Amino acid sequence: MTDSKKLIDIIQKISTQIQMDKDYLTELDNVIGDGDHGINMARGFKEVEKKLSDFSNKDIGSILKAVGMALVSTVGGASGPLYGTAFMRAGAAIGAKNEMDGNDFLNAMEAAIEGIKMRGKSHEGEKTMLDALIPAYNAMKKSYEENNDFKAAISKGVEAAEKGVEYTKTIIATKGRASYLGERSIGHQDPGATSACLMLKVIQSSL
Amino acid sequence: MTDSKKLIDIIQKISTQIQMDKDYLTELDNVIGDGDHGINMARGFKEVEKKLSDFSNKDIGSILKAVGMALVSTVGGASGPLYGTAFMRAGAAIGAKNEMDGNDFLNAMEAAIEGIKMRGKSHEGEKTMLDALIPAYNAMKKSYEENNDFKAAISKGVEAAEKGVEYTKTIIATKGRASYLGERSIGHQDPGATSACLMLKVIQSSL
Amino acid sequence: MKKLMNCVENVEREMIEGMVKAYPDHVRKLDCGNVVVRAHKKEGKVALISGGGSGHEPAHGGYVGEGMLDCAVAGAVFTSPTPDQIYEGIKAIATDKGVLMVVKNYTGDVMNFEMAAEMAQGDGIDVQYVVTNDDVAVKDSLYTTGRRGVAGTVFVHKIAGAKAETGASLDEVHRVAQKVVDNVRTMGMALTPCTVPAAGKPGFELSEDEMEIGIGIHGEPGTHREKIKSADEIAVMLLDKITADIDYSGKEVAVMINGSGATPLMELFIVNNKVHDYLTEKGIKIYKTFVGNYMTSIEMAGFSISLLRLDSELKELLDAKADTPAFKE
Amino acid sequence: MKKLMNCVENVEREMIEGMVKAYPDHVRKLDCGNVVVRAHKKEGKVALISGGGSGHEPAHGGYVGEGMLDCAVAGAVFTSPTPDQIYEGIKAIATDKGVLMVVKNYTGDVMNFEMAAEMAQGDGIDVQYVVTNDDVAVKDSLYTTGRRGVAGTVFVHKIAGAKAETGASLDEVHRVAQKVVDNVRTMGMALTPCTVPAAGKPGFELSEDEMEIGIGIHGEPGTHREKIKSADEIAVMLLDKITADIDYSGKEVAVMINGSGATPLMELFIVNNKVHDYLTEKGIKIYKTFVGNYMTSIEMAGFSISLLRLDSELKELLDAKADTPAFKE
Numbered sequence A, B: 001m002t003d004s005k006k007l008i009d010i011i012q013k014i015s016t017q018i019q020m021d022k023d024y025l026t027e028l029d030n031v032i033g034d035g036d037h038g039i040n041m042a043r044g045f046k047e048v049e050k051k052l053s054d055f056s057n058k059d060i061g062s063i064l065k066a067v068g069m070a071l072v073s074t075v076g077g078a079s080g081p082l083y084g085t086a087f088m089r090a091g092a093a094i095g096a097k098n099e100m101d102g103n104d105f106l107n108a109m110e111a112a113i114e115g116i117k118m119r120g121k122s123h124e125g126e127k128t129m130l131d132a133l134i135p136a137y138n139a140m141k142k143s144y145e146e147n148n149d150f151k152a153a154i155s156k157g158v159e160a161a162e163k164g165v166e167y168t169k170t171i172i173a174t175k176g177r178a179s180y181l182g183e184r185s186i187g188h189q190d191p192g193a194t195s196a197c198l199m200l201k202v203i204q205s206s207l
Numbered sequence C, D: 001m002k003k004l005m006n007c008v009e010n011v012e013r014e015m016i017e018g019m020v021k022a023y024p025d026h027v028r029k030l031d032c033g034n035v036v037v038r039a040h041k042k043e044g045k046v047a048l049i050s051g052g053g054s055g056h057e058p059a060h061g062g063y064v065g066e067g068m069l070d071c072a073v074a075g076a077v078f079t080s081p082t083p084d085q086i087y088e089g090i091k092a093i094a095t096d097k098g099v100l101m102v103v104k105n106y107t108g109d110v111m112n113f114e115m116a117a118e119m120a121q122g123d124g125i126d127v128q129y130v131v132t133n134d135d136v137a138v139k140d141s142l143y144t145t146g147r148r149g150v151a152g153t154v155f156v157h158k159i160a161g162a163k164a165e166t167g168a169s170l171d172e173v174h175r176v177a178q179k180v181v182d183n184v185r186t187m188g189m190a191l192t193p194c195t196v197p198a199a200g201k202p203g204f205e206l207s208e209d210e211m212e213i214g215i216g217i218h219g220e221p222g223t224h225r226e227k228i229k230s231a232d233e234i235a236v237m238l239l240d241k242i243t244a245d246i247d248y249s250g251k252e253v254a255v256m257i258n259g260s261g262a263t264p265l266m267e268l269f270i271v272n273n274k275v276h277d278y279l280t281e282k283g284i285k286i287y288k289t290f291v292g293n294y295m296t297s298i299e300m301a302g303f304s305i306s307l308l309r310l311d312s313e314l315k316e317l318l319d320a321k322a323d324t325p326a327f328k329e
């Protein structure tokens, strides 16, 4: 599915996308949070970009871990530890490989989700990034098991993530800053779910 | 020209006029001062109004002194001590009379002007209330000496005061807050000259 | 956005440097980031660390000094600092008595401080923490994030800091800090929004005659919006919620009228005038009052009221000496 | 106008009452008006009185207490208090050592304080006064009103107050106060205007990209308007004017970065970061720095920089104990 070089390219593209959508993500966070999600993510991925050249000779696991570390130490807020942990766990799950296939990706994604749940003490249905990631993972896994076609799987994943983002509009937040709003959080989509969905879309269009 | 009862009526009318022009005077003070002249004067004359009923059995000198005291202790700022001193000096000049004629008025006005000059260490041409009061006094005195007609004299006085107000637009302030502006004070009329002119107009229309 | 600044990316660093240059006898900055520690490390006491996003000045750097914090870590504006920075702070101040972290209850803050604590514990440093959650504007629930930590946090700094200064053990300092958390409640409101420099525009909008009741210190939405009322009515509205949450009757309290950053002191005193009368009428005795900018929200106009229920232990610690840039007792 | 208040007519009184209720150990209010005196009168020292219009909080009531003022008289917002109120204040604090009035150089303030002094002198009270005029934004001239008294006045309160506390004679306290006046210079700027409550709307307007340089503490126009520059550029602009007015080179100075009321502390620290570097580069030694809201202009956003040239006498008095609501040393 992808090698280290391709991965670096995808990470670069994710960063570009995050920088482009910085204001959009911040705007979403303004409504139900504190208006910094885009700013946080953009700051973090700018730092990641700075490190891309160091990655060229590294294996996939090390690259993902380094991305995670960079995010943890520059994003701050809730999304920093969460995305940071996700990337670090994903890297640990894949290990010192230079190529990864669809199964590797799904294993890494599962580990990432577990990391977020652990760090955030959260689960599906709480109006967080998990509401994009978990349905996406489930859809991808099902599709990949049926067809063994990663491109088809990631398309299903993006579809499910988009639905998940829509779904976050309908529920009350019980984790993160938006939870302080109680019922007032209904009607607004979650910024973290949105950024997670953006990343999956970049992966889809990069393959 | 007037007795105590009529004087009380004039003071009442001056107060009404000041309350009506409160915002206008404040607006003028906004431009070259600190935006409170109307507020200060309105506060002071409201206090004067409260005392009007106490005045009914008093002589003219006492009434004017009481007006001055009320202004001194409620107006504050520059205009409080200045108008306060002016009324107190005017009262002292007239003394315990129950009627005043044109000469009494002119004597009182002269004393008032001297009081302002003393208290404000100021003279004509410094863009202050004196630039309305001094020309008005001179014009009234001349007219009254020529025709012995106070109504005619006060008309001349108002005319001169209005010219004086216009004149303040053309000169640099060297006293009061507006003096901090230096040349930037040119083009704007002085709030204190304006309030002085207003008072003379009320006297004119009350006779 | 009208701000005195140079470049959006540098506001936090320049702010911390400007602060350290103002108070060199009190504080110094670590090279690793926007981490402020006491100019002279004091051994033999529990070390206190706090922090959070920038934009709440003088919190938290202004409270570093004798009788209060040993370290404050400043994140980006309104964004929790990162674990590596907090970890550097912990290492710089740790003594053999251990380290107490005072964390405001936000998902991000809690996670980042927890990660830092794990790192420090890995080095053998004894780290405990309290989470402040004094904001009665949001519902407290075990199943959600719980309440926000707001201005009441300053009382934790003051009182736990005084306890630490006595040489008490980490357990003891933790107990006192938790006692303050358990006894302090706060509620705030806003007349105008605030602008995160990197965002460039206000986080929310309020029309000319509107106010937000129950606002958070990051401009998070409160309980509701309504037409502006008089200072007295607003004070009563907030006090009713605070005094309904825990029972203050017959108790002595410390009062904090905290400005949000752009509120003139004149208005805070007008509010205090009513707060004093309200409490006195309810038979709540005011032991001490603090009026000023203690935990701000950049240039928001608004305020919060905090009431800390006191006992003799808390009173003594509240009165103990403090010598920090922003709090002297 | 968005303000926390009840009724325009009462803002000054409610503010003073709210302040006295916050600090009953420090201050009390006279019945005759908005006049604040120390809670416990101290005999055997020169009594210091200051005041002016309200709207500059914590000035001047916040500076009443040990080591600073004995009395502060608050006029209506931005309007000098009246002679009768000042006279009551003088009578309440007068000792056999006499009374020093600290008056900011505004026509109204000077006249009202002079009238009060005349009244008190009539009672046999020994009254002297100094007029502060630190604002370098306006030209100093014998033939006009001279310069405005602004934030530097707080240094006069601090240092003359410390001198009075030593039991020095009225002449001596006057000499020291005048020395501060002679050695302190200030310049300010504004990003946004302020609103006198009774006026209901801002005293001037500034567009979104404009600032006013040299603004007065009542929102009086400054030297000019221009497009907003960076904090560093603004600091340099003000410092250039201040250091051109008197010679600070090779001297030690006290620095005050004074917020106008709505300026976040964050921004004041960013300014101080540059001020510190500028002075250091010029070989001017910073002895002590004060950053905060010392002499405000209601809810104006902006700041001023004050530099006080020090000698050993002034340093010692600056460091002396002060215990007032708004200034503790």
Ligand SMILES: Nc1ncnc2c1ncn2[C@@H]1O[C@H](COP(=O)(O)OP(=O)(O)O)[C@@H](O)[C@H]1O
Pocket (backbone or CB within 6 Å): A029, A033, A034, A035, A036, A037, A038, A040, A041, A076, A077, A078, A079, A080, A082, A116, A119, A120, A121, A122, A127, A128, A129, A130, A175, A176, A177, A190, A191, A192, A193, C078, C079, C080, C106, C107, C108, C109
């Ligand atoms: N406990 C949690 N578990 C999973 N995701 C969370 C949790 N708390 C917050 N998030 C996610 O983080 C996002 C907010 O991130 P961000 O705005 O960067 O941080 P902060 O809320 O600290 O300002 C939310 O939209 C949500 O998706």
Ligand SMILES: Nc1ncnc2c1ncn2[C@@H]1O[C@H](COP(=O)(O)OP(=O)(O)O)[C@@H](O)[C@H]1O
Pocket (backbone or CB within 6 Å): B029, B033, B034, B036, B037, B038, B040, B041, B076, B077, B078, B079, B080, B082, B116, B119, B120, B121, B122, B127, B128, B129, B130, B175, B176, B177, B190, B191, B192, B193, D078, D079, D080, D106, D107, D108, D109
């Ligand atoms: N020294 C002075 N002599 C005469 N009039 C003066 C003097 N100083 C100020 N004034 C008058 O006072 C007016 C301002 O009054 P006001 O706004 O009420 O007081 P302040 O300037 O203290 O705010 C000016 O417009 C001017 O006419």
Ligand SMILES: [Mg+2]
Pocket (backbone or CB within 6 Å): A029, A033, A034, A035, A036, A037, A077, A177
């Ligand atoms: Mg956020």
Ligand SMILES: [Mg+2]
Pocket (backbone or CB within 6 Å): B029, B033, B034, B035, B036, B037, B077, B177
């Ligand atoms: Mg005026």
Ligand SMILES: [Mg+2]
Pocket (backbone or CB within 6 Å): A034, A036, A077, A078, C078, C079, C080, C108
């Ligand atoms: Mg945040």
Ligand SMILES: [Mg+2]
Pocket (backbone or CB within 6 Å): B034, B036, B077, B078, D078, D079, D080, D108
């Ligand atoms: Mg005035």
